[in-house]
Amino acid sequence: MARRKLIAGNWKMNMTAAAGAKLIQDIRAQFECGCKGCANGPEVLVCPPFTTIAAVIEAAKGCCLNVGAQNIHWAEKGAFTGEISGDMLNELGVSYVIIGHSERRQYFGETDQTVNQRVQAALAHNLKVIICVGESLEQRTAGVTNAIIEGQVSKALEGITAEQMANIVIAYEPIWAIGTGQVATEEQAEDVHKAIRALLKKLYSAAVADATRILYGGSMNEKNAAGLLAQPDIDGGLIGGASLKPEAFATIIKAALKA
Numbered sequence: 001m002a003r004r005k006l007i008a009g010n011w012k013m014n015m016t017a018a019a020g021a022k023l024i025q026d027i028r029a030q031f032e033c034g035c036k037g038c039a040n041g042p043e044v045l046v047c048p049p050f051t052t053i054a055a056v057i058e059a060a061k062g063c064c065l066n067v068g069a070q071n072i073h074w075a076e077k078g079a080f081t082g083e084i085s086g087d088m089l090n091e092l093g094v095s096y097v098i099i100g101h102s103e104r105r106q107y108f109g110e111t112d113q114t115v116n117q118r119v120q121a122a123l124a125h126n127l128k129v130i131i132c133v134g135e136s137l138e139q140r141t142a143g144v145t146n147a148i149i150e151g152q153v154s155k156a157l158e159g160i161t162a163e164q165m166a167n168i169v170i171a172y173e174p175i176w177a178i179g180t181g182q183v184a185t186e187e188q189a190e191d192v193h194k195a196i197r198a199l200l201k202k203l204y205s206a207a208v209a210d211a212t213r214i215l216y217g218g219s220m221n222e223k224n225a226a227g228l229l230a231q232p233d234i235d236g237g238l239i240g241g242a243s244l245k246p247e248a249f250a251t252i253i254k255a256a257l258k259a
């Protein structure tokens, strides 16, 4: 089964509303008709900070660009200072949400259990989800990468049905590769992607494993994207730094078009 590639930009805590709208215009200017990501090409997504989302949605009008958020809380509402609810994201009009990024796990106390709770909430609000998993350098060195990743994926997916898997994307992001310029080799990434797909087969079925998109993230850029995207189990990228540069992001989208 051919999985449509997904090129997703994770803007993290970058871009004010004005800067974000300008970035969208600059990305669109990289494509002749204003937008060439559609139809046969990869699905393209950007995930700006919450306060930038409305301006980005406006700037993306008439273009197939999808807009997502970087977090969601599991409660409907209440005393959760600094969090955001599914209704709030629905009102904004985002289609995706990133959950469990290693920066959230590392700096904000995100656990496998809260990741699972957020995934449930996102699905209940008809949002597609990008679940991030990844090992530390110590874990890779200790040879426990696959065990760590399999644990993170299984726990994130607890209670998620085979039908709901149609709205789930997994992003493999080795922590040592995020923002460091030290990208995983094509072989290292493909190995883990294969292991994740094998796990999905065990947890669900061959059909679900075959249909689920698994992205690579961690220093993916305009130079290394083509090689990574050519791997049979790498179905796209979750891109931080390079997604803030219109030419680099456009080059990655074009690489996915060819892959």
Ligand code: PGA
Residues within 6 Å of the ligand: 010, 173, 177, 178, 179, 180, 181, 217, 218, 219, 220, 238, 239, 240, 241, 242
């Ligand atoms: P990076 O970030 O591309 O800047 O390494 C990727 C991510 O954290 O999603």
